[in-house]
Amino acid sequence: MAEFETIRVSTKGFCDIINITPQLEGVLSKSKIRNGIVNLFVSGSTASISAIEYEPNLIRDMEEALEKIAPKDKTYHHSKTWHDDNGFSHVRATLMKPGLSIPFRDKKPLLGTWQQCVLLDFDNRPREREINVTVIGE
Amino acid sequence: MAEFETIRVSTKGFCDIINITPQLEGVLSKSKIRNGIVNLFVSGSTASISAIEYEPNLIRDMEEALEKIAPKDKTYHHSKTWHDDNGFSHVRATLMKPGLSIPFRDKKPLLGTWQQCVLLDFDNRPREREINVTVIGE
């Protein structure tokens, strides 16, 4: 069996990390599929899905680690193409990839107590994001 | 339902980033499965699958970001094992992982307009790559 949903999130961009676990739990609780995997995928090349212990200090650490990997203020070749100055956003998103598959049992995601599913929006402006949710199982 | 295909790609190695979206769209358009997820997985420890806005300037930015993370010219312990000098290739591939699952609807991948699916070949020589494609859904 397969089911299809969409989670919509408003972001501030600039490495805005948003806890989407409540929305994910909502989708699974209403699903007819009890056990399986759920794939979350953001259609767009400047955002990613991952998991993190969602607490403000760690969110700052994650932002700083990504700033080291692909700094905002570096000049990127990509700027020559569109002049939109979000090369850092694209590099981070390609590195971390747009999707994540999470197992679930009895309609609940198998996340740890201190493990939340998050959208990371790396773009350099606020965005309205659509996350495609695909539930597969039985 | 599940279907199984292979996408074959010739690469130049050295962080050759190849747009495989046309091949992926070809597989999905011929599939009997209309909606679900498609898993792309490269069997080999020096390549990855991800998504990127496929334009030449951003490709250069991505190469430079990966060169910073795992430089080609560093001496890697791995060279002591096989003397093939591709430690940087392995490190990049393990970090970025060999696979990606992408949702599709009506036989089309849910990629953004400026989001292409790519093979990244990190090896230090040309390679013939096989990407295993698994289509799951209904």
Next chain:
Amino acid sequence: MAEFETIRVSTKGFCDIINITPQLEGVLSKSKIRNGIVNLFVSGSTASISAIEYEPNLIRDMEEALEKIAPKDKTYHHSKTWHDDNGFSHVRATLMKPGLSIPFRDKKPLLGTWQQCVLLDFDNRPREREINVTVIGE
């Protein structure tokens, strides 16, 4: 069809990289599902699943690359929250993500000869890890 298993692993933490391919092969060989994808997912925010050529020199290279990305001895904001000094563990895990989906055919994972599936435990102490295994296919 879907099947559900658990792989249990004892780790030493501190970027302990453990080959779980034998356990994965064991799960698939006993499965009633012949072809499909298998999702491995570690419930916990300081570990990841990836693939690597499992040989000791490359394992050291990988540890050094991750040490450069998120050094152990840096002071992380996360320490202010729990005083458990494992900010580096979380950052690495969020970057590399908690799961991986691998295709299999005839009950065997489609890994390359020099490509093993691994658990990377980034925490700063030994851990007993549970990896949730979800087999999807037919």
